[in-house]
Amino acid sequence: MKLIKLLANLGYGSRKEVQAMIRSGWVKDAHGQVIKDGAAVTHEEVRFREEPIDPPAPLTIILNKPDGFTCSTEDPGETIYDLLPERFAHRKPGLNSIGRLDKDTTGLLLMTDDGKLLHRIIHPKHGCLKVYHATLDRPLEGHEAEQFASGTLQLKGDSKPLLPAPLEVLGDMEALVTLHEGRYHQVRRMFAAVGNHVVTLKRVSLGGLKLPSDLEEGAWRVLTSGELDQVFG
Numbered sequence: 001m002k003l004i005k006l007l008a009n010l011g012y013g014s015r016k017e018v019q020a021m022i023r024s025g026w027v028k029d030a031h032g033q034v035i036k037d038g039a040a041v042t043h044e045e046v047r048f049r050e051e052p053i054d055p056p057a058p059l060t061i062i063l064n065k066p067d068g069f070t071c072s073t074e075d076p077g078e079t080i081y082d083l084l085p086e087r088f089a090h091r092k093p094g095l096n097s098i099g100r101l102d103k104d105t106t107g108l109l110l111m112t113d114d115g116k117l118l119h120r121i122i123h124p125k126h127g128c129l130k131v132y133h134a135t136l137d138r139p140l141e142g143h144e145a146e147q148f149a150s151g152t153l154q155l156k157g158d159s160k161p162l163l164p165a166p167l168e169v170l171g172d173m174e175a176l177v178t179l180h181e182g183r184y185h186q187v188r189r190m191f192a193a194v195g196n197h198v199v200t201l202k203r204v205s206l207g208g209l210k211l212p213s214d215l216e217e218g219a220w221r222v223l224t225s226g227e228l229d230q231v232f233g
């Protein structure tokens with residue numbers, strides 16, 4: 001791919017801006033030689049202001065979403081895109097979150113520019129399980145696991161009952177819930193339906209992929225191919 005297009009697609013600037021950057025000598029090869037703007041180059045060769053450039057598409061990243069960030073740019077306030085380098089917002093193709101977490105839900109979130117992958121993960125047919133760690137306002141009463149597993153629990157406003165959702169009690173006011181589907185505010189509404197209230201909610205796994213313990217809240221990194229396999233594993 002031509003250098004200008006490569007850098008513009010990665011969000012380093014408009015084609016015009018990128019051309020000016022190249023002419024200013026900001027773009028070099030691995031040996032420190034300035035690259036000319038008409039050059040056809042491989043991605044690995046390019047350095048932008050002495051740094052390797054961002055990964056090309058298809059790109060999938062894993063993010064440990066903090067509290068207070070929304071997943072959609074249409075919502076007001078801070079979004080998950082504010083946690084990434086500013087130029088990521090200008091990548092073509094752009095990154096989208098794979099499913100959504102509520103503003104006040106934390107934890108594992110994948111983002112990708114690969115539409116097919118996105119659909120493979122969120123499509124109910126593939127059944128990528130999602131596990132949430134919930135802390136609660138009131139002690140569990142003992143009947144909740146049975147209700148969640150029943151396949152008959154009906155949430156207000158929904159036409160169909162929920163699929164069975166295993167509940168693992170971790171403490172009086174703490175549990176893990178496994179979902180096979182992803183309805184609006186599902187975990188919070190499930191606990192509301194059994195007379196409780198979710199205080200904090202964190203997604204701890206997606207398919208067979210666990211939130212890495214070394215990924216701090218607010219941090220992200222490129223998902224490895226091994227981790228992607230775990231999502232489907």
Ligand code: URA
Pocket residue numbers: 100101102103105132184185186187188189201
């Ligand atoms: N269930 C919820 O209630 N909120 C989320 O963000 C995810 C699942």
